[in-house]
Amino acid sequence: DVKVTQSSRYLVKRTGEKVFLECVQDMDHENMFWYRQDPGLGLRLIYFSYDVKMKEKGDIPEGYSVSREKKERFSLILESASTNQTSMYLCASSFFFGTSAGELFFGEGSRLTVL
């Protein structure tokens, strides 16, 4: 069964802390994504990566950075967490080519609370 695993389901951090959210996929997907989900706003794309060491900004990249050192792993970094970054964070992956290109597979999410 395909799997996208997010390292932490729930995190509580303090303002100003550096936060790492880790995501691993076992499907050999080229693309990986980080979305943020807030009530009434749906899913908003933060960053995505189509290859190792490659990254592209999404719709709301401010306050975030990402790292992709290996194909299967994509990390989201909050350099200095703020209360307005309290949210649910969803990682996803997909193929770049082929008949399933574009279909996203999601992890279960990481709920971050910043105090």
Next chain:
Amino acid sequence: AQSVTQPDIHITVSEGASLELRCNYSYGATPYLFWYVQSPGQGLQLLLKYFSGDTLVQGIKGFEAEFKRSQSSFNLRKPSVHWSDAAEYFCAVGAAGYSTLTFGKGTMLLVSP
């Protein structure tokens, strides 16, 4: 730019009744269209997708959706709703050659006994 509108924030349906969730998209070329479902505290699961061909698409859990180009719509339907269908539903649009999807804001489905 792509956009997706789900006009209904919440919908309540009686168990056993039929369901239709609306989705309208804006995109210049032929879109790729998706419906995802999210149960509380979980990630998103793909229900069905449309890439090309037959405009009526069958998915998992008894769901179907119809692509209507003239109306820029991709509405999700189910003939008889079960209590376990209570969840949030997201419509998304993508395109050939583009890796990212644009999501609607979601419709929360409540199922009454």
